Amino acid sequence: MSSTQVHSSTQQAQYQAIDTPFLYVNKPVFINNLNQLRNKIEGLGANLRPHFKTLRSLEAAELLLPSKDSPVTVSTVKEAEALASAGYKDIVYAVGIADTKLPRIASMLTQGINVRVLLDSIEQAHQLNNFCETHGCSISALIELDCDGHRGGIAPEDDKLLEIAELLTDGAASFNGVLTHAGESYQCFDKQQLIDAAQNEVAAAVKAAERIRAANMVCDIVSIGSTPTAQSYQNLEGITEVRAGVYTFFDLVMAGLNVCQLSDIAASVVTSVIGHNADKNWIFVDAGWMALSGDRGTAEQPKDCGYGLVCDENGQVLSGLQVITVNQEHGIIQAVDGSPICLEEFPVGSRLHILPNHACATASMHAQYHVFDTDNDDYEIWNRVQGW
Amino acid sequence: MSSTQVHSSTQQAQYQAIDTPFLYVNKPVFINNLNQLRNKIEGLGANLRPHFKTLRSLEAAELLLPSKDSPVTVSTVKEAEALASAGYKDIVYAVGIADTKLPRIASMLTQGINVRVLLDSIEQAHQLNNFCETHGCSISALIELDCDGHRGGIAPEDDKLLEIAELLTDGAASFNGVLTHAGESYQCFDKQQLIDAAQNEVAAAVKAAERIRAANMVCDIVSIGSTPTAQSYQNLEGITEVRAGVYTFFDLVMAGLNVCQLSDIAASVVTSVIGHNADKNWIFVDAGWMALSGDRGTAEQPKDCGYGLVCDENGQVLSGLQVITVNQEHGIIQAVDGSPICLEEFPVGSRLHILPNHACATASMHAQYHVFDTDNDDYEIWNRVQGW
Structure with missing residues (x-):
């Protein structure tokens, strides 16, 4: 996700009005991903068939x-x-x-x-x-x-x-x-x-x-x-x-292969904190496998990202945090090294973004994508074609 | 799935007219699951809140x-x-x-x-x-x-x-x-x-x-x-x-815990054979993780069922076969013990049913369920409420 994800006050109101969990698309990052590959392939003399x-x-x-x-x-x-x-x-x-x-x-x-x-x-x-x-x-x-x-x-x-x-x-x-x-x-x-x-x-x-x-x-x-x-x-x-296909959104599996950077990941799941377990240093969020998918594509990579890496509302990766468990509508966030989390920094109702292991799988869980264009102060909804 | 899943000719035509993959519900099995638990809990003097x-x-x-x-x-x-x-x-x-x-x-x-x-x-x-x-x-x-x-x-x-x-x-x-x-x-x-x-x-x-x-x-x-x-x-x-909740459909995880039998599983994914790899003894089907979910809930059970057990069109379990791999729209079926499969018995276009590891996850991948009541020669579509 772009480190320059800063919403205007209008966008901020739109963003806050969407109930979590939802799929957030950073449109400038998405468009950059599209352009990069198209330019590369067409530059090599072939057509791109996304x-x-x-x-x-x-x-x-x-x-x-x-x-x-x-x-x-x-x-x-x-x-x-x-x-x-x-x-x-x-x-x-x-x-x-x-x-x-x-x-x-x-x-x-x-x-x-x-x-x-x-x-x-x-x-x-x-x-x-x-x-x-x-x-x-x-x-x-x-x-x-x-x-x-x-x-x-x-x-x-x-x-x-x-x-x-x-x-x-x-x-x-x-x-x-x-x-x-x-x-x-x-x-x-x-x-x-x-x-x-x-x-x-x-x-x-x-x-x-x-x-x-x-x-x-x-x-x-x-x-x-x-x-x-x-x-x-x-x-x-x-x-x-x-x-x-996956180059459009990119994801943690692709970042693990070094074919993109974390800042190229255009899709994330916005989730709310819904509780804590202070004894276990857990943060509960409302993104379970229904919102994230159960994909564990990074499990066999050198860096296992659990069910997803955690960013703050501005798209900054919170180093060391991962979604370690998912149930249907619960995700559990923990520090990978087991170190204590300052739970007061994550009050109930506050929002986080989860970067997906596998963008195809995560996107498939959402009937709509919420698309924010911070460059043009624009917000739109994209509808997903469902079924076979 | 019920071993008595026999369709009338009308139902058979309805069943064949639905393009694969789709979620099949055996309504008599489903209703039996509902009744069994309701009777048990109410018999013990409590309310059931499904x-x-x-x-x-x-x-x-x-x-x-x-x-x-x-x-x-x-x-x-x-x-x-x-x-x-x-x-x-x-x-x-x-x-x-x-x-x-x-x-x-x-x-x-x-x-x-x-x-x-x-x-x-x-x-x-x-x-x-x-x-x-x-x-x-x-x-x-x-x-x-x-x-x-x-x-x-x-x-x-x-x-x-x-x-x-x-x-x-x-x-x-x-x-x-x-x-x-x-x-x-x-x-x-x-x-x-x-x-x-x-x-x-x-x-x-x-x-x-x-x-x-x-x-x-x-x-x-x-x-x-x-x-x-x-x-x-x-x-x-x-x-x-x-x-x-899951007692309504039941699934392989519940069968692995011995809280149901395979014949109690009311939901399965109907899939078509779309190819073979004769060297590897693989059958390709059109049910990948989009249709089955990527749930691996049986992985930590004594009997690992891969991404699902395989039944024929009549709901009979084909002993020893499992879905061993899923991609987005591909599943790969293989004999668990690696023994050869007579691929001619599974021609391209023929149908199989896959029993789900986790019914909640598999059902979540389908906007509609196709419900067959073999007792009353009835077929209906149930729509799934989506989103948050």
Whole structure:
């Protein structure tokens, strides 16, 4: 969170009028995050296809995406439908497709929205071809590549890659290209490891595209991305687009990977003190897992941040304090080293900000975001698209 | 989940028409859970004050609460407001109160809704008295007791108990009684431990009430409860009411404590297979932490259920399978012992049900519940009250 989070008296009144817990967005920090990555990726000659799954807000999309033709990534059909309803036309649904979801994809196609799907098996390619043949449509698909053994996808050197590309190219569906995600980059705790993961992601995608083209098929899209690698690319030759999502808000997991600073974290949960346990040196707050999420993404990092680091109302990190326990609507704050806290400095009703471990998870707990623009003395509410 | 979950052809069509992932409620199992605990507690001579935080649905409240005068517990002001808007009149907001939340409580009082608040400090008692004096109202409060060192509250033998009760009794606010929650009962893995925790909860509350009455103050409400202890009370003499929430849906954490059977779990997440990793014997499904929550409540139990146990479409547990990893919209299912899975039995597009670790957390991820009554060939949607 910005260390310059100072509200005007109007904003201060707006801020105090919102009952806690709520998700606070520091808009200048958010916009800076958007600009930094867009400039970097476009500077390297590729398109940015931001992942909508972190924000899931159409108000946020107006800042995230320069135009209605801007490429965007989604993780649910519902996100695609929301973006389509707002006129966005170039969408990749980057989760493996099941044929049961194809009617909703086809419906968007008839509205002139290009929603590409993702698959990594001959079974799915047959399902897609069959659906397109039966329904007289042509849905475009990308093949998911496995660049680091993280989850699904096909290895670039696997012959199934060509087999699936051919099935799609020759069938009723369309083949559009390849996509990979360096999921293992979340385990890279030094700069060189991250650079290596980024280069590996590029190399895997380029190799797959070259094999496909060598087999006389078109491979228009070569898509890579994860927030850690997106910060670490040095050369994007052969890559058409980069996907990333969490860079928009950033979070403690990303700070733990040194891909951002704490001051780059644009989202925090505002919470009120609701009690103390003087014997245990605990502060109780009204942000439990309902407000923070139960995400423990920093648990396996060198610096474990519990359920979140604690800031004062001005966004200053209160060194040494963490949310150590969460229940549904209770959080417990303690000094990490067990040292005494001056509980009088945290009276019942006073406010704190909690920096999230994982911005996607924390944002998902909130139907609305409260967005403060300290540069322009502006306050607005962004609504989150919910469901699947 | 009930082993008798068999849908009529009409229900089957309704079930298939809902896109995955979604929260499925087996209504006969749910109603049985409600009846079992109500009969037990009322049979022991106390009132049941169910906790609304698990369900947060007004449609569910019609089954949970016999009448608009039935006592109910909430964990947020928003839940209280939703219940008040539906005419429920006897509400306890069982999370420590901060004075910033009092205007909304006072507003409900003026509508004839009795919303009692909870506190455990002299600071809060002064805040409440001051608010009531300033605003010319009389909000009733319960004092939170600490019966097992779990979180907050005052020990029954602490003289602060009497001091706070006097402050409230003599001040502009009202004093209504005491409340405790045996949070440590979630760690009781044998029956005798649970019975002991239940008796301890009773004893702590009764002792506090007796001390207050001995000091010539009225103590109308003596409230205890947690789902594990609620199943284990044997004598409720001196107790006026019992609170519990997760017993409505039950879950794997409760099954791990032997306070329910797997067949008592009324809520599950329906998910579709979206891919496989044959090398790793993984099934990918479209239920990630967005649908399941990231709750790992069984991690510290004798039987760790990962992110959930796996059932087929008929609700039969598929022995040995678990969701081992979740990302935002991906879950990975694997055999716990690493043995091979016949992946052909799980084609892309086929459906599975995932039993939740923690029903409160899983339900919180869904804005709607899809409720199937196989006994009456009925299907309905329940809406979840969201926010704070």
